[in-house]
Amino acid sequence: MKCPECDYDNKHEGKYCLNCGFTFLGDGDTPQDSNSLFYEFATYVDMVPKYARSVEPKFQNIFSRVFRKHSELEAERLFVVGTALTTPKLEEVKETWPKPWLFARVFLIALIAFIGLYVGVSIFKNINFIPGLIIVGAFAVPISTLIFFWEMNAPQNIAIYRIIYVVFIGGILSMLVALLFFNILRNNINPITIGIVEELAKALIVIFFVRTRKYRYILNGLLLGAAVGAGFAAFETAGYSLRALLSGSFPGLYSTILMRSFLAPGGHVAWAALTGAAFCRVQGNKTFELNMLFKPRFIRVFALVVLMHALWDTPIPGMFPVGQIFLMLVSWIVVFLMIKRGLKEIANKKVQLSSLPLKPTS
Numbered sequence: 001m002k003c004p005e006c007d008y009d010n011k012h013e014g015k016y017c018l019n020c021g022f023t024f025l026g027d028g029d030t031p032q033d034s035n036s037l038f039y040e041f042a043t044y045v046d047m048v049p050k051y052a053r054s055v056e057p058k059f060q061n062i063f064s065r066v067f068r069k070h071s072e073l074e075a076e077r078l079f080v081v082g083t084a085l086t087t088p089k090l091e092e093v094k095e096t097w098p099k100p101w102l103f104a105r106v107f108l109i110a111l112i113a114f115i116g117l118y119v120g121v122s123i124f125k126n127i128n129f130i131p132g133l134i135i136v137g138a139f140a141v142p143i144s145t146l147i148f149f150w151e152m153n154a155p156q157n158i159a160i161y162r163i164i165y166v167v168f169i170g171g172i173l174s175m176l177v178a179l180l181f182f183n184i185l186r187n188n189i190n191p192i193t194i195g196i197v198e199e200l201a202k203a204l205i206v207i208f209f210v211r212t213r214k215y216r217y218i219l220n221g222l223l224l225g226a227a228v229g230a231g232f233a234a235f236e237t238a239g240y241s242l243r244a245l246l247s248g249s250f251p252g253l254y255s256t257i258l259m260r261s262f263l264a265p266g267g268h269v270a271w272a273a274l275t276g277a278a279f280c281r282v283q284g285n286k287t288f289e290l291n292m293l294f295k296p297r298f299i300r301v302f303a304l305v306v307l308m309h310a311l312w313d314t315p316i317p318g319m320f321p322v323g324q325i326f327l328m329l330v331s332w333i334v335v336f337l338m339i340k341r342g343l344k345e346i347a348n349k350k351v352q353l354s355s356l357p358l359k360p361t362s
Contacts, residue, residue: 082159095347100151110140137257138238142230169233177201195309218342225276233268266328
């Protein structure tokens with residue numbers, strides 16, 4: 001049934017649109033209240049992955065849904081995937097470019113919260129707002145970027161609770177591992193060693209989370225890597241913001257949050273995502289082996305990430321933030337190439353699956 005509100009072609013005979021939540025009314029029907037709509041929606045949970053999104057196989061259309069109107073039901077539907085009951089079968093997975101939009105809404109919500117906290121601190125002079133200001137300011141952009149990777153994970157096989165777990169546990173573990181390495185190299189700290197230490201720390205934690213064959217897709221590696229990177233970036237920004245505040249400079253606090261937030265998508269989040277994707281590409285359906293870390297396909301991406309991190313931290317007079325913006329663009333070019341490769345991987349697996357002989361039924 002085609003929805004008259006959003007033109008989405010629903011593949012079921014229910015009473016509402018799975019895309020926008022519009023209620024289909026038949027003869028003698030009356031509009032449903034929100035509770036009945038929710039329970040009817042729940043009965044179709046297992047259908048969500050199959051009809052989750054309408055996509056076009058064109059990269060230029062990827063952000064076409066950002067400025068469209070979306071219902072709350074549509075937002076909720078994006079989070080009911082990844083469980084044992086709501087993970088789609090491989091043949092149901094779309095291998096064409098998704099159209100993410102929720103990441104922009106998450107950023108807008110975080111921005112509104114940050115502005116409110118800023119008003120509380122700057123206008124009302126209430127110091128109780130400062131912790132919230134730092135926390136929201138530190139997490140807003142990394143989490144929004146992470147939601148983008150969540151929406152791009154076409155297999156839809158990772159639950160949102162798992163992502164939250166990886167953000168916090170993966171973020172803090174990667175920072176602790178980095179501190180351990182820095183302590184070992186405390187007499188030899190420079191942009192190159194910083195790049196190696198921090199990217200190696202994140203890589204070890206990312207690999208710890210994606211080493212199981214459950215997360216065998218390149219897009220899974222991108223998502224879980226981005227989760228570790230988001231945690232690392234947010235905790236680091238919170239620390240630098242607190243340092244600026246303790247120096248007695250409120251302008252320094254605000255400039256630290258704003259500048260690091262602006263640069264966050266092209267830094268730790270993207271770099272860790274690329275590391276995770278490169279490892280999943282190497283591992284595939286195989287059991288984890290240590291020699292996978294020395295495969296050229298992984299080493300090339302990891303070396304690129306380390307190089308970009310080292311260049312990012314290299315103090316070149318007159319180049320900040322132009323150099324960082326250029327590196328952001330490079331990072332995201334590689335990210336989109338990896339997404340394209342991940343979607344192609346799904347297409348190839350679907351072809352292989354369709355070519356397998358059918359099992360005889362008894």
